[in-house]
Amino acid sequence: MKGAIPPGLFCIAGAVLMVLSVVTGEAHVALFLFIPxxxxxxxxxxxxxxxxxxxxxxxxxxxxxxxxxxxxxVKSTYGGVIFIxxxxxxxxxxxxxxxxxxxxxxxxxxxxxxxxxxxxLA
Numbered sequence: 001m002k003g004a005i006p007p008g009l010f011c012i013a014g015a016v017l018m019v020l021s022v023v024t025g026e027a028h029v030a031l032f033l034f035i036p037x038x039x040x041x042x043x044x045x046x047x048x049x050x051x052x053x054x055x056x057x058x059x060x061x062x063x064x065x066x067x068x069x070x071x072x073x074v075k076s077t078y079g080g081v082i083f084i085x086x087x088x089x090x091x092x093x094x095x096x097x098x099x100x101x102x103x104x105x106x107x108x109x110x111x112x113x114x115x116x117x118x119x120x121l122a
Contacts, residue, residue: 007062010055017048029119034085036112081105086112 018038021027027040038045079092079101088105092098 005058007055007058010051010058014048014051014055017044017051021045021048031116036116081108083108 018027021040021042021044022029022038024044026042027038027045030037030039077093077097079090079097081101081104082089082091083105086109088102088109090098090101090105092101
């Protein structure tokens, strides 16, 4: 799929729009038990959430369409991070990608903890 927009671009743009909506006061961040929640109203927050969902769909459909190419043996790896509250759960096909996902999950959890502490101090 040459010329296609990378899904990561939609993911980053959605996250930036959601952060901007919080900064401008259009949305708010809270904790429900130990789960971070973003809520509010406005076009910027809605656009950010929609871009986030579009990025997940693009990730899925590009992965499905790229596996059916028939170009011989192509080594594929996968991995991911799922947050259950503040705890990252990592998975992957091999040890290398799992380790990478662990570091990414640790970095995201650290940033979330730092943001939570900054919100408490504000």
